[in-house]
Amino acid sequence: MKNILLPTDFSKNSKNAIKYALKFFEGEKCTFHILNSQKPSNYITADVLYGAPGTSVYEGILNDNKKELEKLIQFCKSISEGEEFTFVPTVDFDNIVDAVNQAVALNNIELIIMGSNGATGAAEVIFGSNTLKIIRKVECPIIVIPEGYAFEKINSVLLSLNYQYDVANKSFNIISEIVKKNNASLKILEIEEESLELSSQRNHAEEVFKEIGFERFSIKNIPASMAINAFEQLIPVQLHAMIVERKSFFDRFIFGSETSKINYGSLVPLLVLHE
Template identity: 70%
Template sequence: MKNILLPTDFSKNSKNAIEYSLKLFEGETVTFHILNSQKPTGYMTADVLYGAAGDSVYDGILNDNKKELEKLIRHCESQSENENFTFVPKIDFDNIVDAVNQAVSLNNIELIIMGTNGATGAEEVVFGSNTLKLIRKANCPILAIPEGYVYNKIESVLLSVNYQYELKTDALAVILDIVRKHDSTLKILEIEENNVEVNSPKGNYIDLFKGINIERFCIKNIPSAVAIDAFTQLIPVQLHAMFVERKSFLDRFIFGSETSKISYSSRVPLLIFRN
């Protein structure tokens, strides 16, 4: 049985990520932990003034969010009547990172699935603030679903690798599970950037993919964001997986370097592992 965490703020983007999750795990036994995290300090005084007499601000927020969560779970159950899915609601009064990491620890969460965006601002058009916080700090792999992305059969998975980092076998297990279930082709894109010192691959990680249809590609002297964007335009994939070790690399990958100013805009769901 799998344990999957679905953070939600009840927005259209978060609901779309949940819809994607139900399709992704069809035919499996899965417990979906649906988490709504709110910080009471984020509410305006008006939210308190219109509460019923004697209610605390916590009661008001809890009741509203509980109703929304129950409504969301009823919708999920109606969409998956023939599946062996269990939906567990969770409301937490905490910042999103602490709430998620606590849920990951307590429930043996294997994967977090959420929408990519939802915030405004120049830097956060593609990845919303909560998504970025979790990519940087969550103790679990994250699958980020682009706004409006509709589930498609996963025929090809792109794994972009950079020899700056060692590939972790436990993280690769998540990719292998998806590839085997959907009988997908794994396209491995090896990237060597300009002026970036790379190491030789530590061990033959290709041995981990025995029995899987693999295609290998190599791009040199091009920034990762440019290489991947070009690759996904030329060769269709339905999922992109990558490893991130340092915050600086993540920021450079998503927002672009100071010199190139070229940023990454995810065309397909992005599966991120932090080494």
């Protein structure tokens, strides 16, 4: 049984990501851990003013969020009838990164699926910001669902690679599993930031993916975000996989400088793997 983590702030975007997850795992036996995290500092004066008599602010918000989670789970069940899905709700009074790290460790989480944006303009519930934090600080594969993206059958997977860094088999194996499960094609986009000797890294990729086969494309001396966006528009893919290593080419590609936004606006779900 797979254990999948679905963080939610009850926004339209997070609900859309959950719908994507249920379609992604159709036909598999899965436990979906639906996590809502609330940082205590987010509580505002209105929470205190309008709390029910005899209850603490924590209890009031906890009860409200439990009710929201229960409604969300009922919705999930209604759109996944006949599937072997189990739903486990969790409310955590912690910041998003700590809450996700705890959930990953406690529940043997294999994959996180979440939306790219959040419900409101409040600082701690902007999923654009929180998604970045999770990619940076949680060592677990994550699929980020673009705002408003509707699930499409995965017929083709794009893997962007920069061969300046070695890639472990674990990351490649996750991609192979997705490709095999969906009987999809694999397209490898090599992005060269500088002239490198690539034979050993290429041979490694060829060895790992030889059973499923792949097409290779190479791009040189073009900004990565521009190259990938152009590729996605010209060649239809339903999932883009990227392997992130600290201070690597793709770390700079996703995060840029110390900003709060993802520089790369994906047209399709983005699978982020860590090295």
